Amino acid sequence: MITLIVNISALLLMAAVIWWFWLAGKRKAVQASDGVIEIHVVNGVYSPDRVAIPAGKAVTFRFTREDPTPCAEIVKFDGLSVSRELPLNKPVDLSIRYDEPGEYAFTCQMGMYRGHVVVS
Ligand SMILES: [Cu+2]
Structure with a gap:
């Protein structure tokens, strides 16, 4: 059970990192x-x-x-x-x-x- 929670947390963290560095950054353009x-x-x-x-x-x-x-x-x-x-x-x-x-x-x-x- 603990392993599962750790794995899921790791996945969420990775998703957050990807979102932050690639997706979020791509969306905002300097006017x-x-x-x-x-x-x-x-x-x-x-x-x-x-x-x-x-x-x-x-x-x-x-x-x-x-x-x-x-x-x-x-x-x-x-x-x-x-x-x-x-x-x-x-x-x-x-x-x-x-x-x-x-x-x-x-x-x-x-x-x-x-x-x-x-x-x-
Ligand atoms: Cu070059």
Whole structure:
């Protein structure tokens, strides 16, 4: 009986961890209706990794790369001809505009670092 309770608790805990790190994080997007959205490249991720912007309006994405991994050097945006090199610890402004609502990824060169732009 104790074993069962322990097992069930462990499963619930795992579910909570999965929810917290993947599902909950995926749902919230940082709103950037106008102006500048600051994105930091740290420890293998973009932070924030989900940004909501309005369709047809240019928003400045300010990337600061604090992650020395060579892989993080380039950021590119799906569906746009935007591809930029990010120097270490130096903010780089990119003007991003999507005309069609949808979800677009921004990634490093190899697609390992991954963020999303939610356009509506
Ligand atoms: Cu990469």
